[in-house]
Amino acid sequence: MKKTGILNPQLARIIASMGHTDRLVVCDSGLPIPRGAEVVNLALTRNIPRFLETVRVLLEEMKVGQAVIASELRTQGNGMYEQLKALLPGVEICEVSHEQFKCLSSEGRTVAFVRTGEATPFANVILESGVTFG
Numbered sequence: 001m002k003k004t005g006i007l008n009p010q011l012a013r014i015i016a017s018m019g020h021t022d023r024l025v026v027c028d029s030g031l032p033i034p035r036g037a038e039v040v041n042l043a044l045t046r047n048i049p050r051f052l053e054t055v056r057v058l059l060e061e062m063k064v065g066q067a068v069i070a071s072e073l074r075t076q077g078n079g080m081y082e083q084l085k086a087l088l089p090g091v092e093i094c095e096v097s098h099e100q101f102k103c104l105s106s107e108g109r110t111v112a113f114v115r116t117g118e119a120t121p122f123a124n125v126i127l128e129s130g131v132t133f134g
Contacts, residue, residue, distance in 0.1 A: 005061055011040045014112045015062050018129045023110040024062070026055050026125050028118040034106045043117040051118035052083055055125060058114070064091050065130025070098040073122040080120055098122060 006012045018024065027033070028051060029043050042049055067088055074081040074095065085093060096104065105113070105126055116123075 006057060008040065008042070011058075011114065012061075014038070014040065015058070018062070018111060020129055020131050021065070021109060022129045023105075023107075024058070024127045024129070025105045025110055025113045026051065026058065026127065027105075027113055027115055028120060028123040029115060030119075031105070031113075031115070031124050032102060033113045033115070037106075037110070038112040039115055040112060041115045043115050045117055046119050048117045051116045051120065051123040052080065052087065054114060054116045055084065055087055055127075058127065059087060062127065063130040063132045064088065064127045066092045066094065066128040068094045068096060068101065068104060068126035068128070070101040070122045070124060071095040072098050073124075076121050077123060078120055080123055084125065101126070 006015065014024065033039055042054065069081070069084070073084070101124060110126070
């Protein structure tokens, strides 16, 4: 039995199979997810699990080269923007409109969506895989 790290077997498999520039979307409970996309649905109830705690755990196992957020998170995310930024030191964070975020998250480089129970508006991030060498 696995002792540490991500215990969810589907999520552990996804992260282990990611290559450079592959994308993993961590989203709130309301982000539209394209039909047929792989989804790791962690949502149990409103705000369980939380978006930031989910991102924190993912970052323990995943090298992130770039992150994309909706610019609305900065103004309407109840301080979540600053907390997310603190979790991503040294990572370039690109801001786009929420509409553009939804389009980007649906592109071919997205390998899966991780749905949380988060109920904060615009609490979504695209984590683009970096490399652990070079």
